Amino acid sequence: MSVYSLRLRLMSLAVVWVIISLVAAALVLQYLFTINVERSAREEMTATIARLAALxxxxxxxxxxxxxxxxxxxxxxxxxxxxxxxxxxxxxxxxxxxxxxxxxxxxxxxxxxxxxxxxxxxxxxxxxxxxxxxxxxxxxxxxxxxxxxHDPIYRATQAFARDTTRLLILLGGAILAAAYLLLLLGLGPISRMRQSIEAVHRGDAPRLEGRFPSEIEPLVDELNRLLAVRAVMTDRARARAADLAHGLKTPLAALHGIADRLRESGNTHEADLLQDLSYEMSERVDYQLKLSVLRPRTGTDNASSSLNTAVLRTLAVLKKTGRGETLHWVAELGTDYLVDIHRQDLMELVGVLMENAAKWASSRVVVQSRLADNRAILDISDDGPGIADHHSARLGERGHRLDESLPGTGLGLAIAREILALNNGDVSFTRADIGGLSVSVSLPLAR
Missing domain, CATH: 3.30.450 (Beta-Lactamase)
Structure with a gap:
């Protein structure tokens, strides 16, 4: 519990106040008991003096x-x-x-x-x-x-002090237990509001839902209005990005047509150059569209997605593609780990990495999952040409390619790096045991 916790502060104040109150009560009760015992003794001695006076x-x-x-x-x-x-x-x-x-x-x-x-x-x-x-x-x-x-009076006061101390300790424990229960009940709506905010972060709800006390209802309303404004602005930004992308699709298609006409007229070099540029622009447009739908993460929101489900769904799709049908896919999946990443982002991540492996594999792709240092590890290996060790650090740099033999812009791995950066993940590239490239992705487990 943090030192800035409201519950800790209130409970600390309750403990201090209860201790001060009970100590003061013990001192006052002890004083009142002592003076009452001594008053009784004085009254008894006064009566004895009156009897002696008569005798x-x-x-x-x-x-x-x-x-x-x-x-x-x-x-x-x-x-x-x-x-x-x-x-x-x-x-x-x-x-x-x-x-x-x-x-x-x-x-x-x-x-x-x-x-x-x-x-x-x-x-x-x-x-x-x-x-x-x-x-x-x-x-x-x-x-x-x-x-x-005076010894009987002293022993009586000491016995009273011991009995009073036991009683006040029990009373103090009961009061503190009641205070803690009161804090739990009183601060419960704040916990529910935090859970609602986490649901919004996970994408499970568009706004804070539920009934809240009238004291914090205005705060909930303000947060919901803020979320509504943010959703509208995000939708507008995505719509503008989509409009821009679709607006570029037509000119890019026209460029492809021009390249074809140039090739037919015998100007092959300019046609290839124009087609490569238009293809790269199309890839970059797709890249920006994919980035626009990624969910920003904070350090407080939680997510939980099945790693095995993402792998198996992606595998089922890739096996139906022309390239995927010719490959031998091996999925060595053990425990179904739940990772702290939104399921849509996880599907995009796994899809990009497995597509890359299928693109470069000669005949086989191996997908494995394991647990290391309380993090889920996904290894994707192919038996393709692989890369030299000194090039592994540059993989995934935006627009950077190490091999120009196949079409592409190298933006797929860049998207993977963006997704991992948003979700506290890591990626490393090494030579696979089966000869090609091995991509190892590390993701935190769901909390």
Missing amino acids: IVPEANPPAIRSPLADPRYDTPFGGRYWQIEAIDTQTVTRSRSMWDEGIDVPDSYEGVFHHSMPNDRHLILLTRRLQVDGPAGPRTYLVTVGQD
Whole structure:
């Protein structure tokens, strides 16, 4: 997936936003859980202070309470619940049995919640209040402190954090899966539009077809209008080329007639020259007409054509020609490879190459197909005179011929080179094992 992919960008933004949101949610939930647990602890300690205030014996010194608290943890050494009463006037202190021999230093003027660490690695959360209790000798002031171990609160918050993390990870995965599904559904019309454009490139459809969302319908309409304009301009260009070609056919036919009359009058040299020129002009007109119907290719459109079908159809036609009937044709075709070229262009390519082989063969033409480097290879060999190795690079140059013994302009192989250049193909010429020329064509497989 490209870094410029819209799907990748949207999915990346969704991932970043989900992660930020879930991390923020985890922090907020952890904070809310912690303050709620500590609020519950403060409320419980406030209630304990109220009970102690009702149980203080004002005439006792040091301070004392009339009866123990109902929670047995206050009477169990290090039981997790603690209280301490300090008489301000006498500076005497009474503690719960759970504190054993440990004391808590609380400033006389301090009131509120605070944390305290004990020497035996225990961490306490404490609440201190200043109380006045009426007694026989008048009101007395006490500093009452109650507390509990902070470790259960810490363990609860840690367990909550772990459970919340698991839940948020599952939630994040579900949200991202839903976001990906949403992207697939939301961007699906764009994929369908791309497929429609590929169908236009392949020649399977003249315009973009199908139903599209209203948001991209204007874009589809504009593309269809552009395709319509391009089709009209292409048809006009081809029609003008055809008109020009047909317009030249009559003068060329007249030139043939003039050449015949010159030959009859004994002017053989000028007649042959005039006939050769008119024949070459006819070949060039045909060449331009064939080029005008070739389909331009881009790097994004796809095509799929059967190589075996093109070879067998061409072979069936050539065997019915006068030259083809005298030749022995050998087609060694294996797997039917699908190649990335339009079927009409493939038929033109195979036809040009097999016609050339039939033209120069003495008695036999061999056609073979194979696979090499993930490309389809078509080898066409004849047992004709062949060419020298140092001439192979010039074969297929427009209008260039290496042998003038047979009629022609050399434009057939030039057309083959044009077709291969448009379709990412290659061609090479070597001496065949059967003595003549071997043409090897390489074409990419259909995607």
